[in-house]
Amino acid sequence: MTPRRRATLRDIAAALDLSVNTVSRALAGKDAVSEETRERVRAEADRLGYVPNTMARSLVLQNAMTIGLVITNPSNPFYARLISAIEARGRVHGYSLMLMVTEDSADNERRVAEELMRWGVDGVLAVPIQHGTDHWERLEKSGTPVVLVNRDLPGLDADLVGVDYRDSARRATELLVASGARDLYLMEEDLDISPVAERVRGFEEVLDEHGIAVGYDHLIRVPTRRREASSQPWDPIDAYEIGRDLAQRIRPGSAVLAGNDYFALGLYRAFTEQGLRIPDDVAIVGHGDHPFAAYLAPPLTTVRLPAAEVGATAVDRLLERMAMESTVEPGVHGRTLLPAEVVVRASTREVP
Amino acid sequence: MTPRRRATLRDIAAALDLSVNTVSRALAGKDAVSEETRERVRAEADRLGYVPNTMARSLVLQNAMTIGLVITNPSNPFYARLISAIEARGRVHGYSLMLMVTEDSADNERRVAEELMRWGVDGVLAVPIQHGTDHWERLEKSGTPVVLVNRDLPGLDADLVGVDYRDSARRATELLVASGARDLYLMEEDLDISPVAERVRGFEEVLDEHGIAVGYDHLIRVPTRRREASSQPWDPIDAYEIGRDLAQRIRPGSAVLAGNDYFALGLYRAFTEQGLRIPDDVAIVGHGDHPFAAYLAPPLTTVRLPAAEVGATAVDRLLERMAMESTVEPGVHGRTLLPAEVVVRASTREVP
DNA sequence: CTGAAAGCGCTAACAT
DNA sequence: ATGTTAGCGCTTTCAG
Numbered sequence: 001m002t003p004r005r006r007a008t009l010r011d012i013a014a015a016l017d018l019s020v021n022t023v024s025r026a027l028a029g030k031d032a033v034s035e036e037t038r039e040r041v042r043a044e045a046d047r048l049g050y051v052p053n054t055m056a057r058s059l060v061l062q063n064a065m066t067i068g069l070v071i072t073n074p075s076n077p078f079y080a081r082l083i084s085a086i087e088a089r090g091r092v093h094g095y096s097l098m099l100m101v102t103e104d105s106a107d108n109e110r111r112v113a114e115e116l117m118r119w120g121v122d123g124v125l126a127v128p129i130q131h132g133t134d135h136w137e138r139l140e141k142s143g144t145p146v147v148l149v150n151r152d153l154p155g156l157d158a159d160l161v162g163v164d165y166r167d168s169a170r171r172a173t174e175l176l177v178a179s180g181a182r183d184l185y186l187m188e189e190d191l192d193i194s195p196v197a198e199r200v201r202g203f204e205e206v207l208d209e210h211g212i213a214v215g216y217d218h219l220i221r222v223p224t225r226r227r228e229a230s231s232q233p234w235d236p237i238d239a240y241e242i243g244r245d246l247a248q249r250i251r252p253g254s255a256v257l258a259g260n261d262y263f264a265l266g267l268y269r270a271f272t273e274q275g276l277r278i279p280d281d282v283a284i285v286g287h288g289d290h291p292f293a294a295y296l297a298p299p300l301t302t303v304r305l306p307a308a309e310v311g312a313t314a315v316d317r318l319l320e321r322m323a324m325e326s327t328v329e330p331g332v333h334g335r336t337l338l339p340a341e342v343v344v345r346a347s348t349r350e351v352p
Numbered sequence: 353m354t355p356r357r358r359a360t361l362r363d364i365a366a367a368l369d370l371s372v373n374t375v376s377r378a379l380a381g382k383d384a385v386s387e388e389t390r391e392r393v394r395a396e397a398d399r400l401g402y403v404p405n406t407m408a409r410s411l412v413l414q415n416a417m418t419i420g421l422v423i424t425n426p427s428n429p430f431y432a433r434l435i436s437a438i439e440a441r442g443r444v445h446g447y448s449l450m451l452m453v454t455e456d457s458a459d460n461e462r463r464v465a466e467e468l469m470r471w472g473v474d475g476v477l478a479v480p481i482q483h484g485t486d487h488w489e490r491l492e493k494s495g496t497p498v499v500l501v502n503r504d505l506p507g508l509d510a511d512l513v514g515v516d517y518r519d520s521a522r523r524a525t526e527l528l529v530a531s532g533a534r535d536l537y538l539m540e541e542d543l544d545i546s547p548v549a550e551r552v553r554g555f556e557e558v559l560d561e562h563g564i565a566v567g568y569d570h571l572i573r574v575p576t577r578r579r580e581a582s583s584q585p586w587d588p589i590d591a592y593e594i595g596r597d598l599a600q601r602i603r604p605g606s607a608v609l610a611g612n613d614y615f616a617l618g619l620y621r622a623f624t625e626q627g628l629r630i631p632d633d634v635a636i637v638g639h640g641d642h643p644f645a646a647y648l649a650p651p652l653t654t655v656r657l658p659a660a661e662v663g664a665t666a667v668d669r670l671l672e673r674m675a676m677e678s679t680v681e682p683g684v685h686g687r688t689l690l691p692a693e694v695v696v697r698a699s700t701r702e703v704p
Numbered sequence: 705c706t707g708a709a710a711g712c713g714c715t716a717a718c719a720t
Numbered sequence: 721a722t723g724t725t726a727g728c729g730c731t732t733t734c735a736g
Contacts (some may be wrong), residue, residue: 010713020725056712060728100439101436118406142403143358268731370706374707411730
């Protein structure tokens with residue numbers, strides 16, 4: 001099989017003794033072409049296995065029909081679902097997806113932002129790390145709208161579509177307090193990102209409202225492991241080790257709100273090993289509602305994140321921005337926070 | 353901020369009163385340019401925020417510097433890790449990733465194959481479904497090499513990089529037999545794909561070698577749920593329901609080999625609820641070594657899949673094919689199966 | 705060392 | 721209804 005060159009409009013034109021232009025219009029379904037010609041063109045295109053060249057088309061049309069997605073780690077189930085949702089919604093509108101993975105590295109992020117510029121993608125969806133805004137600004141200034149997803153980036157004037165983590169933390173904390181917990185812990189990844197900050201805020205607000213003192217050790221930051229590419233997003237081992245210490249000094253009827261279900265997983269093991277009963281001795285609430293959450297013993301109460309909605313909404317927002325083109329006025333960017341739902345299962349005590 | 357047009361070579365040339373050509377060579381680092389000119393060009397490019405236009409470049413160079421990745425579902429943790437690994441390895445070689453999601457739909461697969469042709473990607477990595485080979489063949493015939501990943505596709509003359517599931521099933525089954533199980537079940541998704549077929553083969557081979565009869569009901573096919581986009585890859589509920597029935601008729605000292613860890617998860621709950629003890633009454637082995645596996649009670653014995661290696665190897669193989677270009681001889685495609693490792697934990701009985 | 709010309713494959717004026 | 725011309729941004733002969 002000779003890997004032959006792809007057929008072009010010119011090939012069709014030559015075979016039919018027409019101009020390239022006519023062939024183009026015939027195939028594009030424009031009006032100024034006789035039905036007969038159109039048919040002949042279609043037939044010849046079929047015969048030649050003609051496939052339009054998107055790059056050439058994009059070059060002249062000045063639109064890439066592509067959106068860039070910058071994500072930290074596809075192995076995080078939330079981001080995996082986000083990718084699916086974004087790809088699906090993009091395709092509906094005829095857009096292809098260029099995927100860039102940063103692994104939470106600042107260098108990577110700069111590099112991929114640059115690469116996206118080179119490609120001239122029509123818009124960018126990004127889960128940003130917290131190291132500088134200039135590469136995103138350059139993108140925006142060159143006319144490529146950027147929509148932040150899940151994580152906010154203070155200092156950058158861009159749209160955001162995310163989850164209302166402050167509210168989810170509030171509701172989870174309320175649940176814990178209502179079920180009798182007076183000794184509450186919040187376990188979060190030691191990363192300076194808005195979802196963590198928002199959850200801390202919601203958590204502390206509720207404790208404050210109930211007049212519950214927040215001790216210096218009630219905010220547990222789990223050190224972020226250096227992770228290799230394609231690794232798991234979090235390793236429950238960290239939470240497990242912390243949980244073992246915690247089990248020693250924890251008082252009966254306390255509770256832990258975990259920033260993700262993997263932490264909860266580690267805590268389950270740590271507490272169980274130490275003879276603590278869930279939820280009688282310690283109540284636990286996770287975040288993410290990963291598939292395993294409902295199957296733990298006891299089933300984990302957790303916060304279900306609206307991944308599909310966030311993805312679809314982010315694409316829609318980006319499309320709106322793209323439609324606005326040059327008419328972008330600074331300062332009008334919106335933040336959309338979608339509500340998360342607390343799924344009550346058996347790792348929390350009944351509310352009387 | 354006026355979303356100004358991106359600066360082009362021509363802008364630089366005009367500003368410096370040079371030809372576009374000279375600017376191009378200066379920036380490309382070609383020799384035939386004086387150091388002084390080169391410096392001036394660089395400075396002006398910087399000043400203008402010049403970013404080369406990859407599309408234009410690709411159009412003339414006839415290479416897209418892009419590889420297409422066609423995957424069924426990013427929410428499958430194995431595929432999520434594959435995506436990371438492929439993206440990382442591709443980037444090392446200067447390639448960007450165009451991601452297409454099929455959700456195991458034949459229509460989607462045809463559509464994305466077509467789209468990849470339009471883009472003129474330099475190569476394609478695909479986790480294929482089992483519905484026709486012609487769209488992949490068209491890709492190959494147009495000069496775009498295709499490397500199959502994880503799943504084989506009989507009838508298509510293409511390279512494959514995957515996991516040696518027959519071997520993993522063999523080893524898992526051997527372990528089960530060695531630990532005393534005589535009543536063995538294999539639980540697999542009801543999908544006609546090579547990984548399942550290979551595991552069935554390995555499973556039956558070993559039983560056969562040990563003179564253990566395989567009953568008609570020892571191969572449990574779990575019906576594939578119609579799943580929405582961005583959903584979980586498998587819902588443990590299916591395995592749970594089947595497990596409840598199974599618990600009724602299972603004999604002491606039996607064992608189940610599950611095609612994925614989610615099935616194992618459902619079985620854990622079903623068996624535990626029915627008062628069966630793991631591994632004493634039933635031993636269980638999963639596939640995937642998902643993060644939760646080590647944290648179940650008891651910790652799950654499972655097969656760890658070499659996702660990162662498969663991804664990296666697939667990219668390397670694709671790059672080799674791309675280098676061969678037109679010198680492709682049919683029939684020389686290779687199948688590379690990477691070994692998986694059985695991680696023995698506590699859901700299987702000790703081997704005496 | 706630099707420039708002029710041609711062309712990648714396609715679309716959009718502007719003819720005819 | 722069809723053809724001609726021009727050009728998207730870049731690289732590559734080939735001259736000078």
